[in-house]
Amino acid sequence: MNLIRIASTATLLLPVxxxxxxGAAPSTDAHQTSRSLRATSPVASAYSVHESQTADGVTVRExxxxxxxxxxxTWQGPTRPDMQALLGSYFPGFLAAxxxxxxxxxxxxxxxGDLRIESVGHQGAFAGKAWVPRLVPxxxxxxxxx
Numbered sequence: 564m565n566l567i568r569i570a571s572t573a574t575l576l577l578p579v580x581x582x583x584x585x586g587a588a589p590s591t592d593a594h595q596t597s598r599s600l601r602a603t604s605p606v607a608s609a610y611s612v613h614e615s616q617t618a619d620g621v622t623v624r625e626x627x628x629x630x631x632x633x634x635x636x637t638w639q640g641p642t643r644p645d646m647q648a649l650l651g652s653y654f655p656g657f658l659a660a661x662x663x664x665x666x667x668x669x670x671x672x673x674x675x676g677d678l679r680i681e682s683v684g685h686q687g688a689f690a691g692k693a694w695v696p697r698l699v700p701x702x703x704x705x706x707x708x709x
Contacts, residue, residue: 584651589613609700635694653678
């Protein structure tokens with residue numbers, strides 16, 4: 564019985580992993596603090612915003628089209644989120660962009676293939692944005708997404 568109690572407690576203490584995935588449906592992880600927000604812009608019906616925060620304090624916003632597909636993600640927090648979980652099948656594009664950028668020389672910007680990514684940060688403060696142009700609704704300008 565103690566083993567079950569210990570396992571349950573350990574599960575609660577593990578950091579929450581963000582399950583937003585670019586190109587998939589918005590996350591619905593019950594362990595996340597999340598809320599669904601409507602976009603507040605002239606193109607409000609073009610997308611919805613789903614915001615969650617990990618146990619590490621990283622805020623992730625998922626921008627979903629009316630077809631319920633995440634076309635863009637933004638993140639901000641004291642650590643970098645799990646990029647493989649965020650980007651899903653687009654993760655190799657992130658790795659390719661990272662390999663083209665010299666470590667420690669500034670922001671990571673990748674703009675080839677299906678993935679567009681902008682990531683900046685230093686210890687204690689990370690932020691970024693990733694999107695797939697072909698998934699972005701026509702009336703949405705990803706440059707203005709917070």
